[in-house]
């Protein structure tokens with residue numbers, strides 16, 4: 724099948740973005756994407772682990788010259804928000820996303836794109852697969868079900884992580900990397916008020 728994103732760069736990032744876009748991965752439906760990540764690690768003989776919540780951690784050793792540098796954690800979430808147009812017949816449980824590039828914009832036909840946080844998954848995989856990037860030891864952490872309450876992150880056994888620095892690749896703004904994101908919290912505030920006209 725011809726690749727829709729073949730002309731987008733970094734080439735490997737969009738290669739993996741296209742791969743994972745073919746795997747339905749709405750929140751609550753992340754087993755298949757976790758299977759894919761484990762398979763990816765196995766064929767490359769990278770150290771990996773998966774927990775009950777379908778979080779996956781894949782480790783890659785430092786490249787020559789970086790053996791003494793601190794391990795860096797790259798983190799993103801595997802699940803995506805599923806929304807579609809009224810006319811769309813897309814089935815988020817089994818259909819691959821129908822990607823398209825138009826006027827320089829990447830989108831999905833009739834559905835959400837899953838750029839949040841597919842792009843982090845794609846970056847993680849591209850770096851893990853690379854043989855031409857220099858880096859310290861890496862732990863790439865793919866957490867599950869972020870969109871429905873950070874469920875994967877909550878279930879993650881932090882004692883498994885060896886890294887000292889964490890880059891969370893799930894920021895809202897272009898060009899922003901969030902360093903050491905501590906997660907999220909929700910607060911309900913009740914304030915007394917009186918209406919005036």
Ligand SMILES: [Zn+2]
Pocket residue numbers: 800839840869893
């Ligand atoms: Zn996100």
